[in-house]
Amino acid sequence: MTTTGDSGNTARTGPWWWERRRSAVLDIGLGVVSAAECGAEGVEFARDAGLPLPVGVAFGLLAGATLVLRRRWPIAVVLVAVAVTPAQMGVLMTIVGLYTLAASELPRRIIGALSGMSLAGTLIVTLVRANQDIASGDLTIGEGFIPFIAISTSLGITAPPVLLGLYVGARRRLMESLRERADSLERELQLLAERAEERAEWARNEERTRIARDMHDVVAHRVSLMVVHAAALQAVARKDPEKAVKNAALVGDMGRQALTELREMLGVLRAGEPPARPAPAPAPLPLAAVREAAAQAASRAGDGVGPEAVEGPCLAELDALVEQSRAAGMVVDMSVEGEARVYAAEVEETAYRVVQEALTNVHKHAAGAKTYVRLAHRGVEVAMQVENGPPPEVSPEDARLPSGGNGLVGMKERVTALGGVFVSGPTDAGGFRVSAVLPAGVGGRG
Numbered sequence: 001m002t003t004t005g006d007s008g009n010t011a012r013t014g015p016w017w018w019e020r021r022r023s024a025v026l027d028i029g030l031g032v033v034s035a036a037e038c039g040a041e042g043v044e045f046a047r048d049a050g051l052p053l054p055v056g057v058a059f060g061l062l063a064g065a066t067l068v069l070r071r072r073w074p075i076a077v078v079l080v081a082v083a084v085t086p087a088q089m090g091v092l093m094t095i096v097g098l099y100t101l102a103a104s105e106l107p108r109r110i111i112g113a114l115s116g117m118s119l120a121g122t123l124i125v126t127l128v129r130a131n132q133d134i135a136s137g138d139l140t141i142g143e144g145f146i147p148f149i150a151i152s153t154s155l156g157i158t159a160p161p162v163l164l165g166l167y168v169g170a171r172r173r174l175m176e177s178l179r180e181r182a183d184s185l186e187r188e189l190q191l192l193a194e195r196a197e198e199r200a201e202w203a204r205n206e207e208r209t210r211i212a213r214d215m216h217d218v219v220a221h222r223v224s225l226m227v228v229h230a231a232a233l234q235a236v237a238r239k240d241p242e243k244a245v246k247n248a249a250l251v252g253d254m255g256r257q258a259l260t261e262l263r264e265m266l267g268v269l270r271a272g273e274p275p276a277r278p279a280p281a282p283a284p285l286p287l288a289a290v291r292e293a294a295a296q297a298a299s300r301a302g303d304g305v306g307p308e309a310v311e312g313p314c315l316a317e318l319d320a321l322v323e324q325s326r327a328a329g330m331v332v333d334m335s336v337e338g339e340a341r342v343y344a345a346e347v348e349e350t351a352y353r354v355v356q357e358a359l360t361n362v363h364k365h366a367a368g369a370k371t372y373v374r375l376a377h378r379g380v381e382v383a384m385q386v387e388n389g390p391p392p393e394v395s396p397e398d399a400r401l402p403s404g405g406n407g408l409v410g411m412k413e414r415v416t417a418l419g420g421v422f423v424s425g426p427t428d429a430g431g432f433r434v435s436a437v438l439p440a441g442v443g444g445r446g
Contacts (some may be wrong), residue, residue, distance in 0.1 A: 017072045031068035034093045038064030038385045041089035049087075060089055067093045074101040076115045085121040088129065092317075094118060095161045100374075102165025103172070115162050122154035209413075219258055224363045226254045228328040250327065313352040315343070315375070321352070322373060325359050331370045332359075338377030344441030350414045351375075351384050351438060354422075357407045358386035358434040366391035369431065390430035411436070 018024035038060035046056025063084045070077045077097040097215045098118060102111050127150045134141070141149075173380060192226040233247040285384040313321075322332050341349075362371050376383040406422055411434070420438040427433050 017310075023071065027068050027071060030070075030092070030096055031065050034067040034090070034096070035064035037059045037092055038084070038089045041087070041108045045089060059087075063090060064093055067096060070100040071096055074104050074106070075114065077101075078118060082114075082117050082121045085118075087130050087283070088125065091157065092159060094122070097170075098158060100163035102162045103169040104165075105169070105173075111162070111166075115158060119154050119158040122157050123150050126150040126153045133352075142212040212299050219262065223254075223258055224360045225324060225328050226251050226258070228330075228363050228367065306371075313356075314345075314348040315340070315351055317352060318355055318373070318375065321356055325363070325371070327427065328357070329365065329368070330362065332373060333371070333374075334373040336375045338379075341377055341440075343382060346418060347438050347441045350418055350420075351382055351436070351443065353414055354384055354411050354434065354436045355386055357411050361407055361432070361434075362386070362388045366432065368392045381437055382440060383435070385433065385435045387427065387433040388431045 013019075013021050015021075015024055018027070036418050039057045040060070042056035042058070042060025044056075045051075045060065049056070061258060063080055066077055066080045071344070074097060077093065078101050081090045081094040081097050082149075086095070098115060101114060104111075107197045127146060130146045130149060134146070173389045230247075230251055233244050233251065236247070237244045322334050323377070325332050342348075355375075359371065359373075362369060366388045369391040371386065372386040374383075374385045374387075415436045415438060418441070419434060419440055422436045
């Protein structure tokens with residue numbers, strides 16, 4: 001991004017106090033012209049004052065050359081112009097000096113005082129000179145016109161450069177103020193853009209975390225049951241062929257459901273791609289759509305609901321979830337306290353996910369342990385607890401389920417996001433307990 005202020009603050013290219021070379025050339029040119037004017041007027045000044053001609057010319061050249069310093073010391077230039085006014089020289093120096101003084105950043109009282117001095121000096125000199133010309137016969141006008149001529153001359157020399165300088169100075173200050181505001185606005189916009197980029201990055205990371213959590217909840221439970229059934233199938237394949245056939249059918253059904261859910265999620269990931277050739281710039285990843293599809297697929301993880309279902313799982317599906325674990329060989333005891341009621345969709349889905357992930361962890365880490373599922377309706381909150389006893393000794397036929405270490409983290413994130421409390425840890429009896437309390441929330445599923 002370009003900085004607006006850099007365009008106004010150009011690099012210094014001129015000598016000494018000049019910022020630019022053309023400014024130096026202009027001031028030196030004005031100084032030469034002013035010196036020539038004052039030098040020519042110094043001839044008459046030397047004759048009137050009875051001084052040698054070279055002295056008058058040198059005095060005029062030196063006085064006129066001070067105009068070169070107008071940008072550095074405008075007050076000095078105006079004072080020199082006022083000082084040489086009685087000698088009737090330095091008109092160009094007076095005009096340019098007053099303009100430079102009025103356009104500078106000096107206080108207004110100083111500009112007014114020096115302008116008044118120049119006006120008074122020009123007025124007095126004009127009055128005296130006019131009276132002398134009338135007395136000598138060089139000027140043939142009535143004495144009543146002398147004040148008018150003096151006032152008109154002094155105002156004509158003083159007022160226009162002062163007014164023009166004030167206008168130019170005010171315009172310059174206005175442009176600098178606008179430039180500063182533009183710089184400030186550009187800095188603020190750049191800061192806002194950086195903050196927006198940080199917020200977008202944070203949102204992308206948060207969305208990826210949510211998608212990973214939803215996909216874990218949808219797939220991990222069903223795949224875990226598949227592995228458990230496969231292990232049981234291996235154990236009873238020769239002893240009980242009928243039960244082996246049943247377990248094989250369950251494994252096939254769960255595998256097909258898991259594949260269906262994965263295809264739906266991957267289909268949403270590919271939804272941004274065009275049907276023909278891909279565009280040169282890749283489309284952004286539809287993270288929100290993936291999370292929505294994961295939540296929709298999660299609604300069918302408990303009891304195999306068809307693809308037309310769009311809502312997430314609810315507490316009414318806990319019985320089916322427990323039955324799936326029982327079918328996999330787990331001994332599960334479920335109890336419900338309080339009067340069942342309908343909670344907000346987020347509350348019911350989170351409660352379902354906590355129980356589902358807790359049962360999955362039992363399949364992974366404590367296969368064969370007796371498990372207790374407790375659900376309590378307490379009016380303003382709903383509590384759930386999944387506790388398993390110590391696992392039996394591991395046999396060669398037991399399933400070995402890998403653990404990614406994300407289950408407890410995902411449960412805690414879900415519960416705390418709704419303002420609930422989540423606690424997990426081992427029990428004194430050698431088992432493991434997962435407990436969660438969620439606020440009841442408002443609304444429901446209709």
